[in-house]
Amino acid sequence: MGAESMVQLAGLTKRFGRNTALDDVSLTIGPGEVFGYLGPNGAGKTTTIRLLMGMLRPSAGTANVLGLDSWRQSRDVHRLVGYVPGEPALYERLTGSQHVAYCSHLRHRDDRQLAAEVAARLDLDLDRPARTLSRGNRQKLAIVLAVMSRPRLLVLDEPTSGIDPLVQQVFHSILREHTADGGSALFSSHVLGEVERVADRIGVVRQGKLVAVERLQDLAARSLHRVRARFGEEVSRAEFAGVPGVRDLQVDGRTLSCNAPQAALDALLKLVSAREVEDFECSEAPLEEMFLGYYGMEQHSGSPSARKVETAAGRTGHAG
Amino acid sequence: MLASVLLKTLRDQGRLLLGWAVSLALIVATYAAIWPSVQSQPSMSDFIDQMPEAFRSLFATSSADMSTPTGYIQVELLSFMGPIAVLIYAISTGAGAIGGEEDRHTMDLLLSNPVGRARVVVDKFLAMVLGTFLLAGVMGLSLVLEGNLADMVLPPDKVAAAMLHLALLGVVFGSLALALSAATGRTGLSRGIPAVLAVLAYIVNALAPLVDAFRRIQKASPFYQYVGQDPLRQGVAWDSVLVSGITIAVLVALAVPGFRRRDVAA
Numbered sequence: 001m002g003a004e005s006m007v008q009l010a011g012l013t014k015r016f017g018r019n020t021a022l023d024d025v026s027l028t029i030g031p032g033e034v035f036g037y038l039g040p041n042g043a044g045k046t047t048t049i050r051l052l053m054g055m056l057r058p059s060a061g062t063a064n065v066l067g068l069d070s071w072r073q074s075r076d077v078h079r080l081v082g083y084v085p086g087e088p089a090l091y092e093r094l095t096g097s098q099h100v101a102y103c104s105h106l107r108h109r110d111d112r113q114l115a116a117e118v119a120a121r122l123d124l125d126l127d128r129p130a131r132t133l134s135r136g137n138r139q140k141l142a143i144v145l146a147v148m149s150r151p152r153l154l155v156l157d158e159p160t161s162g163i164d165p166l167v168q169q170v171f172h173s174i175l176r177e178h179t180a181d182g183g184s185a186l187f188s189s190h191v192l193g194e195v196e197r198v199a200d201r202i203g204v205v206r207q208g209k210l211v212a213v214e215r216l217q218d219l220a221a222r223s224l225h226r227v228r229a230r231f232g233e234e235v236s237r238a239e240f241a242g243v244p245g246v247r248d249l250q251v252d253g254r255t256l257s258c259n260a261p262q263a264a265l266d267a268l269l270k271l272v273s274a275r276e277v278e279d280f281e282c283s284e285a286p287l288e289e290m291f292l293g294y295y296g297m298e299q300h301s302g303s304p305s306a307r308k309v310e311t312a313a314g315r316t317g318h319a320g
Numbered sequence: 321m322l323a324s325v326l327l328k329t330l331r332d333q334g335r336l337l338l339g340w341a342v343s344l345a346l347i348v349a350t351y352a353a354i355w356p357s358v359q360s361q362p363s364m365s366d367f368i369d370q371m372p373e374a375f376r377s378l379f380a381t382s383s384a385d386m387s388t389p390t391g392y393i394q395v396e397l398l399s400f401m402g403p404i405a406v407l408i409y410a411i412s413t414g415a416g417a418i419g420g421e422e423d424r425h426t427m428d429l430l431l432s433n434p435v436g437r438a439r440v441v442v443d444k445f446l447a448m449v450l451g452t453f454l455l456a457g458v459m460g461l462s463l464v465l466e467g468n469l470a471d472m473v474l475p476p477d478k479v480a481a482a483m484l485h486l487a488l489l490g491v492v493f494g495s496l497a498l499a500l501s502a503a504t505g506r507t508g509l510s511r512g513i514p515a516v517l518a519v520l521a522y523i524v525n526a527l528a529p530l531v532d533a534f535r536r537i538q539k540a541s542p543f544y545q546y547v548g549q550d551p552l553r554q555g556v557a558w559d560s561v562l563v564s565g566i567t568i569a570v571l572v573a574l575a576v577p578g579f580r581r582r583d584v585a586a
Contacts, residue, residue: 046586055428055584075436083432086586089425093332094322102322106433145429 006031006153006184007052011061014047021047023208024061029153029186032179036199036216037188044208045188046086049157052186053083065153079107082146086157086188088138096126096133096141103145115148121170135162147174154178154185160194172198224259226283227268231256232276243267254278325435325443330450333413337451340409341458347405348462351396352470355389362387368395377526389472393463394552398482402459403546406486407518410452410494415510417444419501422585431584438576441502445572448494456487481551488564489546493518495571503578505585518542542567 007029014022022044029035039045050056052063054074063070065077090099100115119126124140133141139162146154154175160168175185175198189195195202196216204212224247237251245264250257260268265282272280321331330337365386368376385391418441421427430440460483464476493514500510525543528534538544545564549557 050428050584050586053428053432055431055586057581057583074431075434078432078434081432083428085425085428085432087425089429091332091426091429092424098322102328103429103433105323106325106430106435108434142429 004031005029005064006033006066007035007186008064009048009052009061010064012048012051012058012063013060014044014051014056015059020208022051025205025208025210026061027203027210027213029184031182031184033201034175034179034185034187034195034199036192036195036202037186037205038190038192038195038202039188039205040190043205045190045205046157047208048205049086049155049186049188052155053081054078080152082149082151082154084139084142084146084154084156084159088142090130090133090138090141092131093129095129096124096144099130099141099145100126100148103148107149109149111148111150114150115144118144118147118174121174122167136164136167139163140167143171143174147178150181152183154183154187156185156187158189158194159187160189168194222261223284224261225265226257226259226281227265227272228255228257228279228281229272229277230254230279232278235275240268240271243271325430325440326446329417329444329447333447333451337454340405340455344405344455344459345462345466347401348397348459349466351393352463352466352472355392355467355470355472358392359387365391374527374530377529378523389467389474390478390552392472393467393474397459397463398486398547398552402486403489403522403543405459406452406455406490407493407515409455410448410490411497411511411514411518413448413451414445414494414497414514415501415507417441417448417498417501418579419505419507419510422505423507425586427584428586437579441498441575441579442572445495445498445575448498449491452490452494453487456483456490459483459486478552478555481554481556484556485546485551485560485564488561488568489542492542492545492564492567492571495568495575499571499575499578502575503582505582 005028007027009025009027012022012025013020025044025048027035037045037048047056051058052065052070054070054077057071065080068076068080070077091102094102096119097112100112104111104115116126119140122140122143124137124144126141126144128137130138130141139159143159146156146159160171163171175187178185185198187195187199192202199216201213201215202219203210204214231254234253235251235256237249240246240249240251240256240258243260243264244267245261246268247259248257256272258268321327368386386395418427421430431437460479463474463479466472467474496517497510497514500513501507504510521541521543524534525538525541525546525548528538528541528544538548541548542564545557545560549560551557
């Protein structure tokens with residue numbers, strides 16, 4: 001791909017003292033592509049993004065945007081990129097419009113018109129000083145500042161955290177318009193649900209390593225089905241454990257529950273029907289759950305409610 | 321006022337600078353108000369003459385004659401209060417220039433625009449220089465105008481010379497603070513080191529007549545560049561101005577690569 005690719009990370013590594021925050025990450029993002037960058041807090045998402053933005057100096061490897069080196073040519077890179085930082089810090093005494101004016105001047109452009117349009121779509125009042133804005137509204141202002149210059153690449157560090165679902169949808173359509181024009185995006189999140197509607201591919205980072213890159217389509221094809229059955233008699237776990245692909249198998253007296261990929265359903269169903277069945281249920285598991293199962297992204301043992309748990313730690317300093 | 325990093329930085333300092341300017345004008349007004357009673361008390365000069373020599377070197381200027389406006393201002397304002405005020409402003413502004421924006425987490429926002437790090441350092445430096453010169457200017461103007469009201473007549477050209485040297489003293493230490501801030505991002509350290517060095521430089525210059533070791537390094541002290549050649553009586557000492565200018569240029573030249581080579585704190 002070379003210079004054709006929008007973003008190219010090659011062996012990107014960042015060490016803080018003896019702690020390796022990011023370890024040999026390589027990936028490519030093409031034109032028009034939205035790349036979902038997933039991982040628990042502290043896994044290295046923010047470090048990757050800040051390396052790409054030239055805020056951090058790589059310990060090894062390179063990050064490129066359209067062939068420009070993120071560290072050595074950061075000024076040129078910034079001309080092409082709109083950035084929403086993880087914790088959008090703003091100038092507390094400036095209003096939204098003043099932020100727009102300042103960033104426009106620094107970019108030598110006049111983006112006030114588009115900024116006003118985006119702000120209106122996100123239902124953001126640009127006349128209020130930043131210090132009076134709620135977390136969600138600060139996030140909206142950061143989005144306005146990132147998209148108003150019509151950048152080729154959007155680098156978004158958890159852009160929709162703190163934003164209510166309706167506004168998230170508006171943001172998603174802004175993102176789709178951006179990619180329709182050939183723009184790309186790197187979109188980080190610790191929740192698959194946040195990116196599954198907009199991402200073309202997904203990368204999972206854990207403990208500084210990129211452990212998987214999947215097309216969202218392929219992921220959906222491999223999606224698991226949740227199977228539950230109640231029998232008229234006691235059954236044993238051993239009877240069903242042999243079916244290849246079956247996961248999370250639980251047999252408790254007369255009930256069975258498990259997750260199974262599509263390919264395992266036939267074999268499983270035949271074993272189940274060999275017994276006297278009182279009740280049977282088979283449903284597609286949410287993508288998220290399956291995804292968590294594959295890559296162990298859960299921060300707490302198994303409970304789906306834990307997936308939204310966000311700790312303040314890991315977002316500060318260099319931990320991200 | 322949001323057209324550049326420089327103007328934005330000055331805008332941020334607006335209220336702070338106004339506060340400083342008013343305070344300095346009031347301080348000068350106080351000295352001017354006391355002047356008539358000092359003038360009619362020749363014993364003040366005797367009092368200073370009777371101080372132990374080390375003490376007199378530290379807290380007054382040895383040759384000062386308190387019965388003239390020039391001597392009075394030299395002792396009361398220029399040897400202590402003036403430098404302290406200007407140094408506090410310049411050092412804290414320099415230290416906050418880069419590190420402060422990182423402490424408030426706004427550096428990512430600023431640098432995500434196509435603004436080079438060198439530009440940020442230079443604009444923050446220029447804002448500190450303008451602020452320091454503004455304060456020295458206010459102090460000089462107050463001395464001349466308020467002095468006239470209180471019959472404390474000072475030659476405007478000599479006051480201007482003294483204020484130029486005072487501003488350069490502030491900018492030297494402010495630039496040191498800025499260079500440390502740029503290279504480390506640590507505001508406290510960038511404030512602390514220049515403050516300690518300013519005290520040492522002050523002592524070296526003040527005690528040079530008494531301590532041999534200090535006499536040898538006296539001319540390296542920015543306080544020597546400031547008052548060593550008595551600008552309030554002799555006018556501008558261009559060699560001292562040149563030394564200060566070179567010091568400042570070197571510090572800014574170090575600040576740019578210092579900031580360019582390091583990680584920015586989130």
